[in-house]
Amino acid sequence: MDLRIALAGNPNSGKTTLFNALTGLNQYVGNWPGVTVEKKEGRLKNHNDVKVVDLPGIYSLSPYTLEEVVSRDYLISERPDIILNIVDASNLERNLYLTTQLTELGLPVVIALNMMDVVKKNGDQIDSKALSKKLGVPVCEISALKEEGIKEAVDTVLKSVKDNKVTIPTHSYSNEIEEVLADITEKALANVPKEVQRWHAIKLFERDSKITEKLNIDSRALSQIENDICKVEKELDDDSESLITNERYLFINNVIDGSYKKKRKGETTSDKIDKIVTNRFLALPIFAVVMFLVYYISISTVGTWMTDWVNDCLFGDELSLFGLALPGIPAAVTSLLESINCADWLIGLIVDGIIGGVGAVLGFLPQMLVLFLFLAFLEGCGYMARVAFIMDRIFRKFGLSGKSFIPMLIGTGCGVPAIMASRTIENIRDRRMTIITTTFIPCGAKLPIIALIAGALFDGAWWVAPSSYFIGIIAIVVSGIILKKTKLFSGDPAPFVMELPQYHIPTVSSVLRSMWERGYSFIKKAGTIILLSAIVLWFLQAFGVEDGSFMMVEDLNNSILAFIGNLISWIFIPLGWGNWEMAVATITGLIAKENVVSTFGILFGFAEVAEDGAEIWGTMAQAFTSLSGFSFLVFNLLCAPCFAAIGAIKREMNDKKWLAIAISYQCIFAYIVSFMIYQIGSLIVGSGNIIGGLLGIVVFAAMIYLLICKPKSVN
């Protein structure tokens, strides 16, 4: 079997950089079994028989976070051949805390002491030989960024594997604790392999519920152990978990005393930058400028130019390249297929279905790549952690993270990159909440719908567009507060104790790599669902019963889609717009929201309409009242986003159940809000019926209740 190296270390310790240096381009991304934590594996450069498994960046092996549980489960049950522990030398104390836990696992451990260049530059001194001796672990000095010392580290790792010398931890706990540990081992761990006995004993001492459950110890032994632990806790005046943590850090103080000399000096460059960037008065203006730049370049200008080019030229009508006027891909393929006398339906499938679908996937990519470039830079340089620091106060009230600000902002441009931007949020609950609520913000493609309704029914009133954004923001706040109280988002409150890493300039290659990885995962994971839905919807639109037989239809009125529209339109009667045309327009909005306008154009007898549908304003005004129009608008703003965004949700949730939860929540929420608007509104203007109005008020009251009620305490 292949040799397996597990790469373990703190977040911000340079682990990803080292992993890239070790494996080159030879890596693949997957998932840890059963969870949505990303798993990266690769083959060691020049050693094709050696696998490197990149564990999530963690501070500890506690049972409280998914990443930590995944890591320790892997280390305990999969037993890699060796652990390569990357330690940030410029942040030695806290990094060695994880080391004290890794050395207890009964595996060989090698330390790669990273960022030695920074330490030397600061004038500090680390005696890695003394460190190695005190920890009982080989220590190699490296700089992952400059790719220095990597070869030596690899050699040390391979040698240690060959010698198969299991690391024996050099630290022990106070006598009282050691006695209990010995007792636990004897009473409960006789059947556990010898090399992992100590680790399990410590976990039992800490009352680690996950391990206790797994070991299935008989209740008598367990209660005896509990007695012993209580006795020590009383004697040493702290809970067992804290006792262990305290002693680990005491041991580290002792290790560092003889091996680390910090040159006394003032602020580092990073401190100086931080003084300005998170300054009480300057922080918000600087934040605004950074966000403006990200938005302006990726959404307003460069990103959109590139996306527009792909959508309107490459996958559009005409492509001009170096002054040459060429047909776009659809036109070129159409004429090619026509020249070989291809059947109409096949041309339709290939051009409108498949190429259209591929275009929908690729069209978002350029914009997304520009955005990912910024995100990778902001993460790499350390500013992203400050974003969370600055915005935390506002967002945490709604079950979101300070970092949710970026997806929401990007969401005003396009929901697809916005959802993909939620990747930067570490806490999984905050991330899910962000993904579910981000698309409530009206994106660029929803603007034509707003323009249509405002123009046709409100005489272009100024307040329609702002009210859409307002409703979007309220929807996020309301959803955040309500969802936070549900079982889906309950559980241990995640403590927001976050490291603010040192600022540094990330390498070009790491930024590009991160950008590409995200872009590629969008194509791969979101692409399929987008392509498939585009083809299915094309089929529904293009086929139907015409002149008594099933065929490709000329008239959308005869399509399967129209049939489906007729079938489901009753659902929307309580919202005030139960016509099949409106149902069909809502469905085609799933391909891209701006399609709502063009679908109305076609259904009302115009071949092509302007972006705001000015030609059909008159017909619209007859089909809708102001109230039902507004209800239609709100429903289309809040309900399930377009397929591309749904694909992105699927990618980021990485879980079918959560995809379903997100989409159904959005649709139900949209329905409820539109229902309230239409029914209560009708009551106010005096056109509605009493029952509907009362129901509307009941729903409204229920929502207010959910907003203010206390969450049930969850034990």
Added chain:
Amino acid sequence: MTTLKDIQMGVKYKVAQINGSGAVKRRIMDMGITKGTELVVRKVAPLGDPIELTVRGYELSIRKNDAELIIVE
């Protein structure tokens, strides 16, 4: 009894005790805030919460709610 929530900025304090339990307490301690650790509050976020402190040679941000669990002297 002073908690980390209301200590003076820029002054060095020593951790006397950490209240709370479970995930929150473990996380605080995992990050290196243990009994006897010296720490300095560097700044407060522009909106008044969370706070930033230096502990064991690195910068950590913590919400005031959680900071309240940490008793200093």
